[in-house]
Amino acid sequence: MVAPVSIRDVATRAKVSVGTVSNVLNRPEVVAPATRDRVMGAIEELGFVRNDAARQLRSGTPRAIGLVVLDVGNPFFTDVARGVEDTASEAGHAVILCNSDESSQREARHVELLAEQRVHGVLITPVDTDLAAVRRLRDRGMSVVLLDHPTTDPDLCAVAVDDRAGGELAVTHLLAEGYERIVMVNGPSRIHQARQRHDGAVDAVRKAGRDEGVLEELEVPALNVASGQRAAEQLLARSTRPDAVFCANDLLALGVLQVLVRAGVRVPEDIAIVGYDDIDFAAAAAVPLTSVRQPRQLIGRTAAELVIAETMTPAEHEHRHVLFAPELVVRESSRRVQRPRRRGRG
Amino acid sequence: MVAPVSIRDVATRAKVSVGTVSNVLNRPEVVAPATRDRVMGAIEELGFVRNDAARQLRSGTPRAIGLVVLDVGNPFFTDVARGVEDTASEAGHAVILCNSDESSQREARHVELLAEQRVHGVLITPVDTDLAAVRRLRDRGMSVVLLDHPTTDPDLCAVAVDDRAGGELAVTHLLAEGYERIVMVNGPSRIHQARQRHDGAVDAVRKAGRDEGVLEELEVPALNVASGQRAAEQLLARSTRPDAVFCANDLLALGVLQVLVRAGVRVPEDIAIVGYDDIDFAAAAAVPLTSVRQPRQLIGRTAAELVIAETMTPAEHEHRHVLFAPELVVRESSRRVQRPRRRGRG
């Protein structure tokens, strides 16, 4: 519509050189107030906007960071994204959000795109445990922060929550409340978090000195509401139902909860439920959901800070592995209440 | 870590000119197969990645589009975003996601950033009804698509859903089911969608030939779960309660639903609830929620297609205003059931 206006146009308009215009843009203090005002005026009148591609080409310092998540539909990730976005935008960076949808193929495409953009850094929750894609990024010189995916690689920053501890927290709580036939509805074992949370659950059983039969794992194909619903239907069809369900995330838990409630099963009297993530909907569920809280926004903020810090001072940067502690939020869905036990075992 | 490798390095390695390398990258068909293979080999060995900043600078055609939403935490927007992301990534574009958080200030900052990035186009749900920021973008020559914000401006593309029709749909349904004391829990009137949905609700009352007293509006400060909870508490405290609640979005509805259920109010027997957006959680709620469905992903896809089309062929592009029709999804939360009316009025 309008002819693109460059720094050169501004320069001629303000009767200065392009160098001076660049200076008022980047180091206003070195140019005399009078000329500075003149240049600013010209910028205003012409509606000049700095072309970041050129700036980046010359200066080599990009102003965007990439964020690759497993599922934008999951509130957990949007909260993380919000944290990332906040600190990034404070630092004047744009966030390029990519959704891998748990597909390595999509992940690869997105990573390629980010590499071409020469982004400042990449925050990624890798879909595969083998970190080939991630390593390729690093080899091309970008700083990478692993999100919610612990690693021992000393050349990588990572921000995660101790999933094993979280799993333990949940099941310890259930055992303490007196539940004895616990089913863990878990995601596919290729997902790292799923495995860790289950390991933690097993830890809890062992540490409590219980028979390992008190905990059973039921694997579902995806960590979403629909899978939870199907899992609950399966459980309902059984002759002996569990007295508690621990779900690998809140979406599963909400699905389970809904099906149970609609089937007339009382929660927690008949079956208790514990979720994971403590998304906002967990507290607002029909029966407020006990859940393992992760500091979602904090994860995002921390990761963004790390990646920005790393690119600011690449030399003295030490790669850090930040591991947050999860926290159990007990709500109604798992509180032991006085009730007639249908089948007294403990 | 690794010295950045440019097209020039590839050229010397493959013993061709940089022009040829560029041709291999952009028009493989014009270069002889033998040399093409040689160049590809060099690219592979050196791990070359095209620098998009330089490409964009020279060619003027960027490969990213901007998306500015009101609230990334709202599943409605993440679904829209997913639609945008899908088509954008099919077209080889990155999506820069920005969260304005309903603040004009943040919106302005993000818009500025996008302008500097010289993005292909911007998809935006503006926070203010006056479209100053949007117009500034357009004046700078970027194509803009208004998301979920109808306009009559013929110089702008827009993709929206007929909110007024949606509001009418919801209330017509409630009236048809025999509800007669309807409260609409609505967002702040500065939000365009909120106003439209209320207008539609009023339409429904009028068309049904009812007294306008059957519909009352209760305004809450934000369209989220917490506001819904507070609204429900207010309603519970009243001496005469409504027999139906129409919420301006599903987050509000879920908040209302939870508080009602916990207070022992039966839904829909005592109070019916209708939400708006039909987010995934609506169907999975304690009482599956009747809601007005918007084609969320389709909105995103359509908007992305429009913006890409516009920048492909700016000359022959005609700005379009796409208006999708909402659809009522009736579920349990508003189905009339036989029950003893507490106070017979109709």
Place this chain on the structure above:
DNA sequence: GGCGCGGGTTAAAACGTTTCACCCCCCCGT
């Protein structure tokens, strides 16, 4: 046997910044 032709390749210009070395001029000290 010269000519035009066209496929394949190249050299160089251009994109809009930033940065760096340099210049001008005025003021100050001697």
Place this chain on the structure above:
DNA sequence: ACGGGGGGGTGAAACGTTTTAACCCGCGCC
């Protein structure tokens, strides 16, 4: 009066591509 110094500004190179005009060369055609 002259040199030094420094504030304020300039000009040009450089960043990594894409693109265009030109070039080279072999070949078929008149």
